[in-house]
Amino acid sequence: MDYLYYAKKYLINTYKHLPVVFTNAKGCKLYDVSNKEYLDFTSGIGVMALGHGNEKWIKAVEDQLEKLVHTSNIVLNIPVLKLAKKLTEISNMSKVFFCNSGTEANEGSIKLARKYSFEKYGKGRNTIITLDRSFHGRTMASLEATGEEELHKYFYPFPEGFKHIDITVEALEKAVDSTVCAIMIEAVQGEGGVNPLSKEFVSKVFEIAEKNDILVICDEVQCGLGRTGKLYGFNNYNVQPDIISVAKTLGGGLPMGAVLCNEKLKDTFKYGDHGSTFGGNPVCAAGAIEVLNEITDESFLAKVAEKGKFIKEFFKNNSSKNIKEVRGIGLMVGVEIKGKASEIQKKVFEKGLLVLTAGRDNVVRILPPLIITQEELEKGLNIIYEAIKSM
Numbered sequence: 001m002d003y004l005y006y007a008k009k010y011l012i013n014t015y016k017h018l019p020v021v022f023t024n025a026k027g028c029k030l031y032d033v034s035n036k037e038y039l040d041f042t043s044g045i046g047v048m049a050l051g052h053g054n055e056k057w058i059k060a061v062e063d064q065l066e067k068l069v070h071t072s073n074i075v076l077n078i079p080v081l082k083l084a085k086k087l088t089e090i091s092n093m094s095k096v097f098f099c100n101s102g103t104e105a106n107e108g109s110i111k112l113a114r115k116y117s118f119e120k121y122g123k124g125r126n127t128i129i130t131l132d133r134s135f136h137g138r139t140m141a142s143l144e145a146t147g148e149e150e151l152h153k154y155f156y157p158f159p160e161g162f163k164h165i166d167i168t169v170e171a172l173e174k175a176v177d178s179t180v181c182a183i184m185i186e187a188v189q190g191e192g193g194v195n196p197l198s199k200e201f202v203s204k205v206f207e208i209a210e211k212n213d214i215l216v217i218c219d220e221v222q223c224g225l226g227r228t229g230k231l232y233g234f235n236n237y238n239v240q241p242d243i244i245s246v247a248k249t250l251g252g253g254l255p256m257g258a259v260l261c262n263e264k265l266k267d268t269f270k271y272g273d274h275g276s277t278f279g280g281n282p283v284c285a286a287g288a289i290e291v292l293n294e295i296t297d298e299s300f301l302a303k304v305a306e307k308g309k310f311i312k313e314f315f316k317n318n319s320s321k322n323i324k325e326v327r328g329i330g331l332m333v334g335v336e337i338k339g340k341a342s343e344i345q346k347k348v349f350e351k352g353l354l355v356l357t358a359g360r361d362n363v364v365r366i367l368p369p370l371i372i373t374q375e376e377l378e379k380g381l382n383i384i385y386e387a388i389k390s391m
């Protein structure tokens with residue numbers, strides 16, 4: 001069967017698919033229809049932190065599938081309650097709202113911040129400051145929050161009340177006025193090119209926010225939940241936001257997102273203010289508990305940090321005039337190159353390796369499952385290096 005033809009004929013053309021159809025996977029390896037093996041340096045864009053086919057996760061999901069798949073949010077289920085307790089406790093937050101994706105988690109975060117400000121300060125204090133090169137999702141408010149004009153161009157009008165700024169302390173200070181209710185950041189920008197924010201900038205965000213009762217929203221959809229070798233990306237900066245949005249890793253491969261808030265915001269949303277049919281689905285929640293069990297283990301996180309250091313070392317020892325910079329934290333690494341990252345993506349694909357691109361097609365993004373072995377890491381890095389060197 002010509003599946004690639006099906007893709008061309010029937011799928012709306014929003015993705016540039018690599019010419020491969022996968023049928024199964026285990027750990028960091030994926031297998032296509034002809035059983036060719038590929039090494040996964042993408043983790044399904046930061047989702048499969050535990051790798052493919054994690055046995056504890058599968059068992060939890062299968063058990064739950066047989067017991068109860070879906071009810072609705074007019075009633076409660078056990079996995080979502082256990083997950084709510086665990087996720088809020090490990091995050092040092094007070095309460096959580098569950099949804100299905102990263103963009104939806106950000107929509108919820110934006111609404112929550114605006115309601116807090118409206119109730120306390122009245123109309124007009126609703127601006128959210130977001131950063132150049134940020135990525136917050138594809139629904140209208142999250143897309144408007146995204147600091148990448150190229151993604152906006154066909155879709156006006158957007159919801160009002162967003163201010164995109166350059167990532168400088170001066171731009172931040174200039175942007176803050178009496179209409180601002182929140183500042184939204186990714187501690188390590190993912191799609192924008194794997195850009196860790198500077199310590200100086202992040203501490204200024206929190207300082208200004210505290211002084212002005214402005215809320216800080218950390219979009220941890222990509223850099224959160226173990227990816228950087230700490231539970232959250234912002235943990236690398238010694239700060240604690242008012243709102244955290246998470247998704248990707250949380251569901252372990254099933255769609256799940258969450259908005260976490262602190263004590264100040266825990267009663268802001270009231271009955272009817274927000275909702276989601278599938279939010280807190282028991283099957284997704286049962287799997288998510290297993291994900292959290294694994295990624296909160298200190299030795300697991302320490303290994304992620306070590307592997308991240310190894311990648312940096314690797315590129316120190318294997319330099320090339322085609323590499324501009326290697327940056328990132330933990331297993332979220334960007335290799336900025338002089339040519340097109342999509343060309344490298346194609347080249348390494350031919351050698352059986354999947355990588356991501358980021359930025360403006362100038363960054364090869366390495367985002368492997370967090371359980372990747374040293375051997376797999378070395379194998380993939382060598383393939384990437386050879387491809388970049390021979391550009």
Ligand SMILES: Cc1ncc(COP(=O)(O)O)c(C=O)c1O
Binds near residue numbers: 100135191223
């Ligand atoms: C930081 C960040 N926020 C939000 C999103 C959107 O998440 P989703 O695709 O699950 O809606 C992404 C997706 O890549 C992301 O990286």
